[in-house]
Amino acid sequence: xxxxxxxxxxxxxxxxxxxxxxxxxxxxxxxxxxxxxxxxxxxxxxxxxxxxxxxxxxxxxxxxxxxxxxxxxxxxxxxxxxxxxxxxxxxxxxxxxxxxxxxxxxxxxxxxxxxxxxxxxxxxxxxxxxxxxxxxxxxxxxxxxxxxxxxxxxxxxxxxxxxxxxxxxxxxxxxxxxxxxxxxxxxxxxxxxxxxxxxxxxxxxxxxxxxxxxxxxxxxxxxxxxxxxxxxxxxxxxxxxxxxxxxxxxxxxxxxxxxxxxxxxxxxxxxxxxxxxxxxxxxxxxxxxxxxxxxxxxxxxxxxxxxxxxxxxxxxxxxxxxxxxxxxxxxxxxxxxxxxxxxxxxxxxxxxxxxxxxxxxxxxxxxxxxxxxxxxxxxxxxxxxxxxxxxxxxxxxxxxxxxxxxxxxxxxxx
Amino acid sequence: xxxxxxxxxxxxxxxxxxxxxxxxxxxxxxxxxxxxxxxxxxxxxxxxxxxxxxxxxxxxxxxxxxxxxxxxxxxxxxxxxxxxxxxxxxxxxxxxxxxxxxxxxxxxxxxxxxxxxxxxxxxxxxxxxxxxxxxxxxxxxxxxxxxxxxxxxxxxxxxxxxxxxx
Numbered sequence: 101x102x103x104x105x106x107x108x109x110x111x112x113x114x115x116x117x118x119x120x121x122x123x124x125x126x127x128x129x130x131x132x133x134x135x136x137x138x139x140x141x142x143x144x145x146x147x148x149x150x151x152x153x154x155x156x157x158x159x160x161x162x163x164x165x166x167x168x169x170x171x172x173x174x175x176x177x178x179x180x181x182x183x184x185x186x187x188x189x190x191x192x193x194x195x196x197x198x199x200x201x202x203x204x205x206x207x208x209x210x211x212x213x214x215x216x217x218x219x220x221x222x223x224x225x226x227x228x229x230x231x232x233x234x235x236x237x238x239x240x241x242x243x244x245x246x247x248x249x250x251x252x253x254x255x256x257x258x259x260x261x262x263x264x265x266x267x268x269x270x271x272x273x274x275x276x277x278x279x280x281x282x283x284x285x286x287x288x289x290x291x292x293x294x295x296x297x298x299x300x301x302x303x304x305x306x307x308x309x310x311x312x313x314x315x316x317x318x319x320x321x322x323x324x325x326x327x328x329x330x331x332x333x334x335x336x337x338x339x340x341x342x343x344x345x346x347x348x349x350x351x352x353x354x355x356x357x358x359x360x361x362x363x364x365x366x367x368x369x370x371x372x373x374x375x376x377x378x379x380x381x382x383x384x385x386x387x388x389x390x391x392x393x394x395x396x397x398x399x400x401x402x403x404x405x406x407x408x409x410x411x412x413x414x415x416x417x418x419x420x421x422x423x424x425x426x427x428x429x430x431x432x433x434x435x436x437x438x439x440x441x442x443x444x445x446x447x448x449x450x451x452x453x454x455x456x457x458x459x460x461x462x463x464x465x466x467x468x469x470x471x472x473x474x475x476x477x478x479x480x481x482x483x484x485x486x487x488x489x490x491x492x493x494x495x496x497x498x499x500x501x502x503x504x505x506x507x508x509x510x511x512x513x514x
Numbered sequence: 515x516x517x518x519x520x521x522x523x524x525x526x527x528x529x530x531x532x533x534x535x536x537x538x539x540x541x542x543x544x545x546x547x548x549x550x551x552x553x554x555x556x557x558x559x560x561x562x563x564x565x566x567x568x569x570x571x572x573x574x575x576x577x578x579x580x581x582x583x584x585x586x587x588x589x590x591x592x593x594x595x596x597x598x599x600x601x602x603x604x605x606x607x608x609x610x611x612x613x614x615x616x617x618x619x620x621x622x623x624x625x626x627x628x629x630x631x632x633x634x635x636x637x638x639x640x641x642x643x644x645x646x647x648x649x650x651x652x653x654x655x656x657x658x659x660x661x662x663x664x665x666x667x668x669x670x671x672x673x674x675x676x677x678x679x680x
Contacts, residue, residue: 160589481617485618
């Protein structure tokens with residue numbers, strides 16, 4: 101009887117455990133989580149912060165006996181070492197946990213920029229449920245809050261902070277909001293949208309120091325010399341893969357743990373999935389780390405199938421994001437920034453905050469951005485990942501990039 | 515040979531050649547599901563190909579891959595065991611929209627009014643669109659006869675799944 105051990109109880113780990121059970125009725129499945137919570141979704145934390153859901157609403161599976169019923173042993177344990185020679189984990193308490201097949205789904209952690217004062221009380225990442233609880237205590241209506249970083253995670257938190265009626269200042273060191281998800285046009289529209297809602301957005305600005313203010317609270321010092329008072333500072337300046345465990349073994353690590361088309365690492369019975377895995381990329385032909393939910397779900401499933409002996413090829417990472425910035429929905433897919441040999445088509449309605457940008461290579465869509473569109477945006481994934489040849493629809497999309505659904509239907513169902 | 519389970523399950527069959535673009539399906543869908551004649555909130559959409567004088571009704575095929583369901587971070591989408599439909603629980607949906615980018619068919623959409631996502635749930639086994647269609651362009655028939663294989667073939671090609679690349 102095989103023993104499968106999964107390190108990490110996020111979406112990749114949980115989906116892998118469930119998929120393993122579907123494939124192997126008898127195998128022993130151990131799911132190790134690092135936090136004192138039932139397996140939960142970081143994606144749902146912003147909705148907990150707005151008060152839209154209870155903590156239990158963030159749980160990946162709602163039934164309390166879900167894991168027990170499937171015979172999945174969920175354990176809270178920190179792992180100190182992977183001993184690939186002995187096929188065993190060393191846990192923080194010194195005990196050994198042998199495995200036949202191992203999945204590293206250890207996720208990512210927030211990056212801590214080199215700014216003095218980040219260890220002061222009142223400065224938080226928004227990453228774990230515990231972070232969220234602490235933020236919720238400080239983000240009262242009218243409180244001054246400084247958000248460091250206007251990337252994807254920063255902008256998600258931004259929405260929940262606005263929903264709590266705080267006085268918000270966003271500080272982003274790059275020249276626009278969402279520098280890795282939006283081009284200048286889209287980034288500028290989102291910035292104007294936030295400013296219209298009363299948020300102060302400072303782009304091309306760095307936080308140089310955070311100080312304790314004399315009368316309590318914090319003082320955020322900017323490179324402009326300006327100081328912004330804050331009851332709460334939220335640090336959302338990117339994430340990095342938790343690949344440390346792999347580093348002490350002979351498992352190949354680059355930006356993340358490097359895996360092949362089967363989500364297998366350089367050690368044949370060790371797999372990696374989710375935010376920690378650097379996997380083949382559909383768009384570039386290289387390898388990428390994509391810390392996003394759909395990728396975690398796909399990785400978890402494909403890794404588990406291979407672990408259980410059902411040979412399954414992973415189709416490749418495709419960058420995709422959807423974001424609601426205080427009511428303005430934005431989407432990005434694939435190679436939205438274009439590049440050599442690409443053509444683009446754009447439809448811009450700045451006044452109404454609507455934007456669509458498509459990037460073509462030959463007669464295929466390879467990347468897309470949209471703002472203010474909520475209908476049928478998924479078909480952009482279909483067009484890109486399906487390598488749909490548009491034929492005559494390319495010219496029609498160049499004339500009106502918003503006709504993505506018609507282009508898909510016209511190209512696939514003719 | 516059909517299994518008993520498959521015999522019980524029916525699917526929407528869409529024959530675009532018979533569609534006249536009357537939008538009765540959109541009206542019926544939005545009335546039944548949203549309580550108002552509001553095609554913008556319909557879960558089935560009729561696409562108008564003016565150049566060819568052709569209409570194509572389009573909605574979720576309840577695909578086996580269930581991209582939306584697998585991508586949901588809060589377990590808000592589940593399979594209705596009676597109909598096979600993938601159904602959104604409004605109580606559990608937090609409105610994160612991940613499913614709307616995960617579905618490669620573009621058939622699960624965010625509703626800004628409710629803050630939840632919308633998709634076809636086969637109306638619990640008696641779809642209003644099929645009943646409202648005056649030309650039988652939309653019918654609800656045994657799953658084996660629906661002719662959706664093309665789309666499903668496509669889905670399996672896109673699936674990060676078991677198929678080797680040709």
